[in-house]
Amino acid sequence: MKILICAFAALSFALAEGGAFRYDLGDLEIIAIKDTDTNMGKEILENPDAPIVKSALADNQNHSSINAFVARSKTPQSATPTVLVDTGLGKSLFENLRSAGVTPESVRIVAITHMHGDHIGGLTKDGKPTFPAARVLLPKLDLEYWLGSGEENKKAAQTLQAAYGDRLATFEWDSQIAPNILALKAEGHTPGHTAFEVKSGDKKLLIIADLIHSFKVQFADPTQSVIYDIDPVLAASTRVKLLNYAANANMPIAGMHIPFPGIGKVVKEGRGYRFEPIE
Numbered sequence: 001m002k003i004l005i006c007a008f009a010a011l012s013f014a015l016a017e018g019g020a021f022r023y024d025l026g027d028l029e030i031i032a033i034k035d036t037d038t039n040m041g042k043e044i045l046e047n048p049d050a051p052i053v054k055s056a057l058a059d060n061q062n063h064s065s066i067n068a069f070v071a072r073s074k075t076p077q078s079a080t081p082t083v084l085v086d087t088g089l090g091k092s093l094f095e096n097l098r099s100a101g102v103t104p105e106s107v108r109i110v111a112i113t114h115m116h117g118d119h120i121g122g123l124t125k126d127g128k129p130t131f132p133a134a135r136v137l138l139p140k141l142d143l144e145y146w147l148g149s150g151e152e153n154k155k156a157a158q159t160l161q162a163a164y165g166d167r168l169a170t171f172e173w174d175s176q177i178a179p180n181i182l183a184l185k186a187e188g189h190t191p192g193h194t195a196f197e198v199k200s201g202d203k204k205l206l207i208i209a210d211l212i213h214s215f216k217v218q219f220a221d222p223t224q225s226v227i228y229d230i231d232p233v234l235a236a237s238t239r240v241k242l243l244n245y246a247a248n249a250n251m252p253i254a255g256m257h258i259p260f261p262g263i264g265k266v267v268k269e270g271r272g273y274r275f276e277p278i279e
């Protein structure tokens with residue numbers, strides 16, 4: 001089954017060989033890193049009986065990936081720090097980082113879009129930090145929410161705090177988390193859910209984090225939320241707003257759950273959008 005999914009993703013996107021994919025953004029290279037492939041089925045949609053869901057997912061093949069993204073300078077001596085955005089579950093992340101020439105030691109900032117397990121999982125192994133030289137930056141609102149919301153979340157947050165100590169910090173929206181990366185409000189999926197706008201010269205890329213869990217449904221109709229959206233109504237309005245922003249600015253997007261490598265353009269179509277994966 002897994003092989004079939006991989007084969008399909010490779011066919012659809014014709015470039016998903018291996019688990020690392022480079023994308024040029026001015027003086028920076030963005031490297032999509034695949035942690036794993038998934039197929040979540042239509043039951044993850046808030047409204048699985050909506051006509052768009054029934055037609056787009058008639059075969060119930062809602063394939064996706066868990067992706068992370070590296071932003072680093074093309075010039076090795078540059079002062080621009082190597083930044084990793086999210087860490088997946090930590091399944092194939094390290095193997096695929098290594099295959100792209102990114103060692104855990106070379107990562108100076110790990111910026112987290114939100115604190116779900118499929119984004120922070122690679123930050124620790126057996127409670128120990130996996131990025132020995134990195135500062136870990138968490139959305140302030142998510143850390144507060146996680147620390148105050150049930151034992152499992154609290155434990156996950158405390159594990160990160162214990163592992164990274166004073167190398168762990170929080171950020172707020174509209175702040176630069178690195179010289180060329182701006183944190184943008186993308187609330188709804190979680191209280192602190194964040195998109196990152198990466199800039200080099202006049203080139204920009206928007207890392208949309210978990211705005212999209214079903215690329216077949218949610219581009220065509222961004223008002224469809226998923227059961228993982230903590231506030232589905234707010235998540236839907238954020239999705240509409242940010243896809244509109246990217247489409248108007250002709251800015252490519254990168255998504256954590258768009259099939260690997262998860263990078264492409266958003267084009268307005270009908271009442272929604274069409275996703276054009278990069279080639």
Ligand SMILES: [Zn+2]
Nearest residue numbers: 116118210256
């Ligand atoms: Zn996720």
